[in-house]
Amino acid sequence: MRYPKEHKEETRRRILDAASWAFRAHGVAEVSIGDLMRSLGLTHGGFYAHFPSKEALVAEACRRGLDQAAERLTAPLDGGPPEGALRQVIDSYLDARHRDTPATGCVMPALAGDIAREPGEVRHAFTEALQAYLAALAALMPSWHGRADDALVLASGMAGALMLARAVDDPDLSDRLLAVCRSFYTTAFADNEAPDGLASPA
Amino acid sequence: MRYPKEHKEETRRRILDAASWAFRAHGVAEVSIGDLMRSLGLTHGGFYAHFPSKEALVAEACRRGLDQAAERLTAPLDGGPPEGALRQVIDSYLDARHRDTPATGCVMPALAGDIAREPGEVRHAFTEALQAYLAALAALMPSWHGRADDALVLASGMAGALMLARAVDDPDLSDRLLAVCRSFYTTAFADNEAPDGLASPA
DNA sequence: TGTACATCAGTGAACGCGCGTTCACTGATGTAC
DNA sequence: TGTACATCAGTGAACGCGCGTTCACTGATGTAC
Numbered sequence: 145m146r147y148p149k150e151h152k153e154e155t156r157r158r159i160l161d162a163a164s165w166a167f168r169a170h171g172v173a174e175v176s177i178g179d180l181m182r183s184l185g186l187t188h189g190g191f192y193a194h195f196p197s198k199e200a201l202v203a204e205a206c207r208r209g210l211d212q213a214a215e216r217l218t219a220p221l222d223g224g225p226p227e228g229a230l231r232q233v234i235d236s237y238l239d240a241r242h243r244d245t246p247a248t249g250c251v252m253p254a255l256a257g258d259i260a261r262e263p264g265e266v267r268h269a270f271t272e273a274l275q276a277y278l279a280a281l282a283a284l285m286p287s288w289h290g291r292a293d294d295a296l297v298l299a300s301g302m303a304g305a306l307m308l309a310r311a312v313d314d315p316d317l318s319d320r321l322l323a324v325c326r327s328f329y330t331t332a333f334a335d336n337e338a339p340d341g342l343a344s345p346a
Numbered sequence: 347m348r349y350p351k352e353h354k355e356e357t358r359r360r361i362l363d364a365a366s367w368a369f370r371a372h373g374v375a376e377v378s379i380g381d382l383m384r385s386l387g388l389t390h391g392g393f394y395a396h397f398p399s400k401e402a403l404v405a406e407a408c409r410r411g412l413d414q415a416a417e418r419l420t421a422p423l424d425g426g427p428p429e430g431a432l433r434q435v436i437d438s439y440l441d442a443r444h445r446d447t448p449a450t451g452c453v454m455p456a457l458a459g460d461i462a463r464e465p466g467e468v469r470h471a472f473t474e475a476l477q478a479y480l481a482a483l484a485a486l487m488p489s490w491h492g493r494a495d496d497a498l499v500l501a502s503g504m505a506g507a508l509m510l511a512r513a514v515d516d517p518d519l520s521d522r523l524l525a526v527c528r529s530f531y532t533t534a535f536a537d538n539e540a541p542d543g544l545a546s547p548a
Numbered sequence: 549t550g551t552a553c554a555t556c557a558g559t560g561a562a563c564g565c566g567c568g569t570t571c572a573c574t575g576a577t578g579t580a581c
Numbered sequence: 582t583g584t585a586c587a588t589c590a591g592t593g594a595a596c597g598c599g600c601g602t603t604c605a606c607t608g609a610t611g612t613a614c
Binding site: 558565572 | 582587595596597609
Binding site: 378379380390391393394399402 | 599601602603604611
């Protein structure tokens with residue numbers, strides 16, 4: 145069959161989206177090309193007309209996932225961050241809903257452990273997209289902070305907390321982890337206080 | 347061949363140690379039973395005389411890895427934590443050497459992402475061992491802190507930082523991540539200040 | 549002391565299975581005449 | 582307007598491979614006599 149002009153790049157985008165969700169939900173190793181194409185009503189053979197290898201798909205899926213997250217951070221604010229934007233980011237990141245829907249959630253807690261063992265192409269794409277994400281996060285920080293450094297602490301801390309909250313078996317521990325970290329990071333980074341009397345972590 | 351009395355449990359321990367290292371270094375999915383037994387000079391068939399399944403091995407390997415980490419936290423101190431013990435834990439956790447040797451490092455940044463997707467047996471073993479680890483970490487905290495809560499923040503934060511430091515492609519970013527988080531967590535949790543004038547995170 | 553036997557940790561062929569990747573092929577449709 | 586053809590996104594059989602797991606077997610040695 146012959147297809148309309150943009151059909152192919154539309155299919156490519158559908159593969160990429162489905163991969164980006166499935167990898168976050170089930171892990172890179174557990175999602176096969178066959179599964180992926182089948183979930184789109186296609187067959188596995190067609191995949192290689194869109195991507196040269198599974199590895200290339202993983203790299204692009206990581207980048208896309210992080211790029212979308214960065215956009216979500218930036219989108220709501222047109223003229224500088226409104227009061228409470230950072231607080232809202234922390235609240236929704238360290239939330240039961242985010243914990244329970246990894247497919248549409250942040251790439252870091254879902255895949256960073258795997259990415260550390262992936263080949264260079266994947267790690268490079270992840271790194272580039274992470275830099276952009278960190279910059280977007282830093283832009284939400286109160287200006288009297290060491291913004292870029294604080295963004296590193298906040299992003300890695302929230303990613304670690306969400307990852308553990310997902311790994312853990314015990315719902316109470318998982319909820320407590322989210323609640324405690326949410327309160328800690330809000331106090332440390334999103335409280336509007338003077339530079340000298342910074343928030344207490346307690 | 348007939349073997350001396352404790353030979354079998356000695357072999358079991360060797361399998362468990364090798365698995366615990368290999369899983370952290372290469373990920374659960376990338377280490378096959380064949381690889382594992384071959385690395386001990388054995389053949390794959392013998393594995394099932396020691397463990398009922400790969401899943402059971404993963405569960406025990408996680409538990410063992412975390413238990414050893416908890417022991418390492420507790421061991422040096424016999425009569426309460428000496429000054430600077432927590433500082434030392436943070437320094438050695440968020441260190442380039444730890445980042446570069448995942449096989450002997452902490453289980454959380456290496457495997458927690460995978461564990462979140464593993465079946466109940468594995469997650470349960472991980473959770474139990476994590477509770478013990480968190481208790482050991484809390485015992486190092488200055489007593490004026492909300493120890494148990496602070497241990498959650500510190501453990502998850504350090505795990506997230508190490509995981510990202512490993513995933514990232516760019517040595518400068520990776521080093522900066524470690525340095526910034528090291529300084530942040532030391533100030534927030536290991537500075538000996540009065541309860542009212544807590545450490546500033548900046 | 550010497551001999552026959554029971555033990556059992558470890559062996560390795562075999563099982564069914566799914567993976568990533570390749571490639572000759574299909575067939576609906578836009579285009580050229 | 583009608584017809585022949587070129588295009589090319591998608592198909593599905595086939596490739597070699599390694600996986601987790603099973604099981605009949607091996608053979609050195611402790612033990613019973």
